[in-house]
Amino acid sequence: xxxxxxxxxxxxxxxxxxxxxxxxxxxxxxxxxxxxxxxxxxxxxxxxxxxxxxxxxxxxxxxxxxxxxxxxxxxxxxxxxxxxxxxxxxxxxxxxxxxxxxxxxxxxxxxxxxxxxxxxxxxxxxxxxxxxxxxxxxxxxxxxxxxxxxxxxxxxxxxx
Amino acid sequence: xxxxxxxxxxxxxxxxxxxxxxxxxxxxxxxxxxxxxxxxxxxxxxxxxxxxxxxxxxxxxxxxxxxxxxxxxxxxxxxxxxxxxxxxxxxxxxxxxxxxxxxxxxxxxxxxxxxxxxxxxxxxxxxxxxxxxxxxxxxxxxxxxxxxxxxxxxxxxxxxxxxxxxxxxxx
Numbered sequence: 001x002x003x004x005x006x007x008x009x010x011x012x013x014x015x016x017x018x019x020x021x022x023x024x025x026x027x028x029x030x031x032x033x034x035x036x037x038x039x040x041x042x043x044x045x046x047x048x049x050x051x052x053x054x055x056x057x058x059x060x061x062x063x064x065x066x067x068x069x070x071x072x073x074x075x076x077x078x079x080x081x082x083x084x085x086x087x088x089x090x091x092x093x094x095x096x097x098x099x100x101x102x103x104x105x106x107x108x109x110x111x112x113x114x115x116x117x118x119x120x121x122x123x124x125x126x127x128x129x130x131x132x133x134x135x136x137x138x139x140x141x142x143x144x145x146x147x148x149x150x151x152x153x154x155x156x157x158x159x160x
Numbered sequence: 161x162x163x164x165x166x167x168x169x170x171x172x173x174x175x176x177x178x179x180x181x182x183x184x185x186x187x188x189x190x191x192x193x194x195x196x197x198x199x200x201x202x203x204x205x206x207x208x209x210x211x212x213x214x215x216x217x218x219x220x221x222x223x224x225x226x227x228x229x230x231x232x233x234x235x236x237x238x239x240x241x242x243x244x245x246x247x248x249x250x251x252x253x254x255x256x257x258x259x260x261x262x263x264x265x266x267x268x269x270x271x272x273x274x275x276x277x278x279x280x281x282x283x284x285x286x287x288x289x290x291x292x293x294x295x296x297x298x299x300x301x302x303x304x305x306x307x308x309x310x311x312x313x314x315x316x317x318x319x320x321x322x323x324x325x326x327x328x329x330x331x
Contacts (some may be wrong), residue, residue: 068288072288083262093205117232146294
């Protein structure tokens with residue numbers, strides 16, 4: 001094998017590895033793990049939600065984080081559900097969504113802590129997905145609701 | 161052939177940079193600290209041991225007020241680091257943990273199992289409002305010896321930078 005051919009082989013292996021690696025990361029049974037990857041159409045950016053909430057047919061917005069943060073400030077019109085990491089939070093989410101048509105546009109958000117560590121988004125998403133909701137989106141808040149929504153000047157409502 | 165190899169190499173390098181940047185952006189985020197003239201609130205609180213705490217009593221010490229929760233993974237990961245800072249700087253610095261845990265039993269269990277060496281308080285809206293609100297967890301306020309807020313760290317704390325700031329404020 002000459003030098004050129006060896007380089008080409010190494011490059012092809014590197015490319016194959018780069019292409020195959022993401023397939024392993026999405027090959028999990030968890031719907032949230034599969035659907036909430038960066039760039040996924042399920043993920044909604046703040047600006048997109050602001051625009052969606054201005055339309056007559058706005059989505060339902062469910063807040064699935066701790067109550068203190070909701071009281072401090074939340075997206076106007078967002079319904080408080082509570083931390084979805086807890087069984088009681090999931091039960092409440094299930095009960096609220098049970099009577100809704102499965103094609104209802106729903107946006108869930110938390111923003112209690114950094115996106116990669118939020119304990120509430122994945123269970124909430126999995127629950128609604130399991131119930132059959134087809135128009136489900138998740139608001140992407142990289143650091144927190146305060147940092148990525150309130151302090152960016154997007155509308156905030158205080159209290160309950 | 162050589163051009164094609166260079167092109168492929170450039171793609172691989174670009175992908176590697178993109179992936180690294182994507183991972184780093186999830187790790188930490190600092191937001192601009194409030195201006196140095198912002199006065200820290202003087203709050204009365206009771207810690208988990210039943211001790212009454214007045215933040216004003218810590219005047220003359222550097223104060224780190226850390227908002228956290230036991231269920232918050234990045235918060236929990238930071239606790240040993242705050243304990244080390246408390247141990248290292250002893251009388252020159254005071255860490256106060258403000259927990260927003262809704263379940264007191266989980267908080268107490270964490271507090272005991274980690275043998276936390278600084279006061280921990282169950283937070284509420286009054287305390288959060290005192291600091292101008294808490295944007296998310298973890299959030300840490302750095303308060304100087306004259307009771308001015310000198311920094312606010314939101315998201316996973318960069319302890320190397322924090323310690324640099326501590327050293328500078330203690331000079």
